[in-house]
Amino acid sequence: METKPRLLSILDGVTVLLLIAATGMVFLYAPEEAVMGQVQKVFYFHVAAGWVGMLGFLAAAISGIAFLRTGDRKWDIASLASVEIGMAFAFINVVTGSIWARPIWNTWWTWDPRLTTATIMMLIYAAYLMLRSGIEDPDRRARFGAIYAIVGFISVPLTFFSARLFRTIHPVVIGANQPGSEGTFDMTPMMLQTFLFSLLTFSIIFADLLWHRIRLGSLQEKVEQLKLKLNV
Amino acid sequence: MPNYPSEAQNLIKEGIPRSRSLSFGYFRALWAIVWKDLAAELRSRELLSAMLVFALLVILIFNFALELDARTRSNVTAGVLWATFAFAGTLGLNRSMAMEKDRGCLDGLLLAPVDRSAIYFGKALSNLFFMLIVEVIVLPVYSVLYNLNLFNPGLMIVILLGSIGYVAVGTLLSSMAVQTRTRDVLLPILLFPVVIPVFIASVKASSGFLQGLEMAEIWPWLNLLVVYDLIFTAVAFMVFDYVVDE
Amino acid sequence: MIEVRRLVKRFGLKTVLRDLNFQVDSGEFVALLGPNGAGKTTFLRILSSLSRPAMGDVRIAGFRLPGQAAAVRHILGVVSHQPLLYGDLTAEENLQFYGKMYGVPGLERRVAEVLELVGLTARRHDLVRTFSRGMQQRLAIGRAVLHDPEVMLFDEPHTGLDQDASLMLDNVLREVAARGRTVVMTSHDLARAADLASRFDVLSRGRIVASTKRSETPPDQLLGFYRQAVAEPAGGSRQAESQMANESQEA
Numbered sequence: 145m146e147t148k149p150r151l152l153s154i155l156d157g158v159t160v161l162l163l164i165a166a167t168g169m170v171f172l173y174a175p176e177e178a179v180m181g182q183v184q185k186v187f188y189f190h191v192a193a194g195w196v197g198m199l200g201f202l203a204a205a206i207s208g209i210a211f212l213r214t215g216d217r218k219w220d221i222a223s224l225a226s227v228e229i230g231m232a233f234a235f236i237n238v239v240t241g242s243i244w245a246r247p248i249w250n251t252w253w254t255w256d257p258r259l260t261t262a263t264i265m266m267l268i269y270a271a272y273l274m275l276r277s278g279i280e281d282p283d284r285r286a287r288f289g290a291i292y293a294i295v296g297f298i299s300v301p302l303t304f305f306s307a308r309l310f311r312t313i314h315p316v317v318i319g320a321n322q323p324g325s326e327g328t329f330d331m332t333p334m335m336l337q338t339f340l341f342s343l344l345t346f347s348i349i350f351a352d353l354l355w356h357r358i359r360l361g362s363l364q365e366k367v368e369q370l371k372l373k374l375n376v
Numbered sequence: 377m378p379n380y381p382s383e384a385q386n387l388i389k390e391g392i393p394r395s396r397s398l399s400f401g402y403f404r405a406l407w408a409i410v411w412k413d414l415a416a417e418l419r420s421r422e423l424l425s426a427m428l429v430f431a432l433l434v435i436l437i438f439n440f441a442l443e444l445d446a447r448t449r450s451n452v453t454a455g456v457l458w459a460t461f462a463f464a465g466t467l468g469l470n471r472s473m474a475m476e477k478d479r480g481c482l483d484g485l486l487l488a489p490v491d492r493s494a495i496y497f498g499k500a501l502s503n504l505f506f507m508l509i510v511e512v513i514v515l516p517v518y519s520v521l522y523n524l525n526l527f528n529p530g531l532m533i534v535i536l537l538g539s540i541g542y543v544a545v546g547t548l549l550s551s552m553a554v555q556t557r558t559r560d561v562l563l564p565i566l567l568f569p570v571v572i573p574v575f576i577a578s579v580k581a582s583s584g585f586l587q588g589l590e591m592a593e594i595w596p597w598l599n600l601l602v603v604y605d606l607i608f609t610a611v612a613f614m615v616f617d618y619v620v621d622e
Numbered sequence: 623m624i625e626v627r628r629l630v631k632r633f634g635l636k637t638v639l640r641d642l643n644f645q646v647d648s649g650e651f652v653a654l655l656g657p658n659g660a661g662k663t664t665f666l667r668i669l670s671s672l673s674r675p676a677m678g679d680v681r682i683a684g685f686r687l688p689g690q691a692a693a694v695r696h697i698l699g700v701v702s703h704q705p706l707l708y709g710d711l712t713a714e715e716n717l718q719f720y721g722k723m724y725g726v727p728g729l730e731r732r733v734a735e736v737l738e739l740v741g742l743t744a745r746r747h748d749l750v751r752t753f754s755r756g757m758q759q760r761l762a763i764g765r766a767v768l769h770d771p772e773v774m775l776f777d778e779p780h781t782g783l784d785q786d787a788s789l790m791l792d793n794v795l796r797e798v799a800a801r802g803r804t805v806v807m808t809s810h811d812l813a814r815a816a817d818l819a820s821r822f823d824v825l826s827r828g829r830i831v832a833s834t835k836r837s838e839t840p841p842d843q844l845l846g847f848y849r850q851a852v853a854e855p856a857g858g859s860r861q862a863e864s865q866m867a868n869e870s871q872e873a
Contacts (some may be wrong), residue, residue: 152494160580198513212618267569274565278556282634284622288552291615295545302573302604309596369635401725415712419749457723480704486672486767487706488693488723525656621688 152355159345164337166345169252174338183247188338190240192261192346195231198300199350200230201265204272208290212263220286222354222359223293229353231269233346237262253284257307264303268296377538377559405490407499413472413504423471427510431464435518448521455581457518458538458575461511463541466564468506469546472499473554486620496616507539530585530594537601538578541608545571548612551619623648623773623804626668629678631664638664640828642678646806648772651799653819654808655848660825663702663810665838666777669806670700682773698725699766700775705758708763709751713742716750717768724769732768740764740794756787763794774798776807792818793794814846816841824851 171189211219228248241259242252254261272292279285417423438456476482476499487494519526546567553563568575580598583589626644632636638661646652656662667673668680670689680687685694688798707716714733721729737743738759750758759779766774779795781789795818799805809815816836822844824832832851839847 184554212615231552264569264572271569274558274562275556278562280557284555287618288555291552291618292549292566294615295464295548295608296612299570302600302607303766305577306573306600309576309600321426343482365635375505404725405723408719412708412711412715415715416708420710430744475708479709480702480706481708483672483700483704484706484720485723487670487695487700489692489725490723491692543789585809620650622667 148359152352152359155348155352155355159348162345163216166342168180169338169341174335183244186240186244187345188342190237190244191339192342193240194237194258195343196346196350197230197237197262197265199347200226200233201269201293201297201300203354204230204293208293210289211286216364217282217286218358218362220289221358221365223286223289225354225357227269227272227293229350229357231266231273232352234262234266234269238266259306260307261300261304265296265300268299270331272296320367381455397553402494404489405488405494406498406501409485409495409504413499413502416475416585417506423468423506424509426471427464427468427506429514430467431510432517433461433513434460434463435514436510436523439521439602448516450522450587451583453518453522453524453526454586457514457582458579460490460514460577461541462568462571463508463564464510465542465546467566468510469503469550470554470560470563472506472538473550474559477554482620484515492620493613494616495620496547496551496612499551500543500612503547503610504539505541505608507543511535511539523618526586528585531582534578534581534585534598534601535618537598537605538574541601541605542571543607544609548616548619551616573600573604623650623679623683624806625679626669627679629665629666629668629680630676631661632676636715638828642825642829644823644830646804649802650806650821651805651819652807652821652823653815654806654823655810655812655815656808656825656827657852661828662825663777665825666700666702666806666808670698670775671695686821696769697772699769699774700777701759701762701766701772701779703781705750705762707750707758707761710747710749712747713737713753714746716761717764720765721768726769736764736768739767739797741790751840754787755782756790759783759787759791760794763791763798767798767814772803774803774805776805778808778810778811780811788814801807812844816844818834822847824848826852 152204166188170185174185174188176184204223204374207219207223207226210216211223238259245254246252270291275292276285276289279288382462421604432438438459442456476485486492518524546563549566549570551561553559553566556562577597577600581594581601584594584597624644624646626642627847629639629642629644631639642665644665654662654665661703664673668675668687669682669692671687672690679818680793682694683697685691696852702786708719711719714737717733717736718729721733726732730739734743740763742757742761742764745753745757750761753761763779776795780792783791792814795805795807799818807815807819822834822839824847834847834848
């Protein structure tokens with residue numbers, strides 16, 4: 145029986161600590177924004193979640209390429225894990241965006257490029273999972289999943305650019321010189337630190353969850369193998 | 377060397393035929409596939425009639441769904457047209473691949489001594505032809521129904537570029553979808569999120585041409601279409617082998 | 623002509639072919655027998671380059687599969703239980719299509735020849751979807767010999783055919799084999815196979831468990847030979863058990 149590797153346990157602890165610290169920073173350290181008030185604090189976790197969503201997609205595409213090249217099943221498990229976790233974070237991203245939008249712009253939803261692209265990304269994730277569930281043969285499932293992860297990933301920047309050629313009301317915090325972008329705010333150094341720390345925390349959370357999920361996948365495969373041996 | 381029959385001996389002496397190269401054999405096979413699809417369709421007309429009828433039904437539904445009075449009509453035309461093409465397109469893509477899968481014909485294609493990409497390009501080209509045929513018929517019908525002049529060369533170019541992008545990705549994804557349990561239902565779910573850039577750019581560019589906007593405003597969209605077409609044709613070409621090799 | 627050494631094929635975690643060895647000399651007609659699920663179709667798919675081996679060495683005419691698959695396809699003719707024909711095209715058009723795919727020279731003449739060979743010249747302008755199963759199967763063989771391959775693989779070609787159609791098929795098969803081609807045919811039908819083949823191999827549980835030549839085993843003893851080969855002796859299952867015990871110790 146395999147026990148949880150020591151390093152993973154340490155990572156678990158580190159993750160929890162970072163999360164507590166990040167939450168503390170958001171509520172206690174970062175100053176309140178002049179115009180938007182408390183609600184603006186959603187921003188830290190909102191962007192971090194969005195970042196992890198994209199990271200998940202990137203990881204899925206890279207694992208996909210690795211699987212097609214090597215045929216090693218662990219890359220397939222990694223790809224699936226990345227998509228599942230990325231999807232969860234993309235969902236958090238969209239929901240926190242909604243929470244932020246409501247008091248600021250008096251609307252639950254805006255069809256602006258970032259939000260639209262994030263939603264489309266979630267739909268691609270969902271399609272990936274549906275594709276996999278419709279295939280019996282594990283090898284084919286892995287191959288097709290890898291292909292779709294690659295195709296999906298490449299389409300996202302193109303989707304973003306095409307959505308961006310539309311007007312936007314999404315706050316453009318980084319690169320706020322764009323005309324027509326309302327609702328921006330400049331970040332003070334303390335805000336910047338909180339922001340970067342949140343980014344780091346969420347990235348570590350992603351790595352931690354990914355490791356756990358990959359482990360789960362490997363153990364599942366071992367169980368399947370043992371089942372087959374007992375049947376034969 | 378062992379006593380192999382003559383043809384095999386020739387192959388051993390002359391080396392392996394480089395069917396990967398863009399030789400005459402490659403193109404001959406490619407055109408054979410296109411010709412085969414067109415000839416079969418000419419006989420049965422199943423695919424085209426299904427696509428056409430469906431397209432007209434979609435336009436009908438839009439007619440009741442949207443307030444297409446004279447003023448809003450010109451704004452909305454591009455969108456309605458492209459939504460129609462997108463939906464009718466999935467029908468064509470599905471049927472085209474299902475034909476190969478059902479009688480095991482895909483194996484027949486894979487047994488032939490040609491590079492797999494010839495199969496991809498052959499199917500993609502015939503899919504493109506079918507889509508263009510449907511579009512060419514829908515345009516005049518729409519013109520008549522709504523008393524609009526749609527004979528615009530710019531529009532034709534956009535339709536060509538958009539269809540290429542749609543079919544490039546669609547052929548690849550339908551070759552995967554056709555091998556799953558949920559087959560027909562799965563293709564739009566896989567295809568639409570990935571093909572959104574084509575949709576947006578085609579609608580904006582078409583709209584631009586129809587409303588007579590400045591070329592400067594339309595160029596970015598055309599660029600986007602060309603970039604998308606190039607990128608995804610290349611990606612599909614590289615990745616198709618993995619779809620069919622077991 | 624065909625050399626297979628230690629072939630392994632898995633589907634996911636299930637091993638379908640294990641350590642399979644198989645050899646066919648040029649000109650032999652081998653009937654591959656075996657129970658359902660033994661892996662006959664999988665094996666044939668690997669030989670026809672449609673499927674990749676997980677491990678092992680597969681060579682046809684000296685070319686390695688899957689690396690040199692492109693070369694092998696030129697000299698391979700395959701008939702599976704699906705006809706691999708386009709229903710909306712005529713018999714002639716189907717052959718013309720495949721002729722172009724294989725780069726067959728003198729196509730018109732060759733297509734006429736093949737139609738004559740399989741006895742479908744009268745129906746050459748008819749759509750394949752109007753053909754009976756037997757006619758489709760004959761046309762499928764025509765498609766397979768169009769490019770004059772050296773090696774032919776048949777996967778249970780008699781499936782779904784009535785007596786008359788089977789007889790016609792046998793005639794075609796004999797003519798095809800008479801040209802000195804190497805043939806591997808999987809079959810459920812012992813009687814038919816006994817009539818056509820020069821060698822009989824039995825594939826059971828993922829490997830070749832028995833092989834005999836026509837000269838060694840007369841047709842009436844073939845059934846006994848097959849039954850004996852398929853019924854794994856007690857020693858076999860004991861071997862499987864001890865293998866499992868070893869593996870669970872490692873886990």
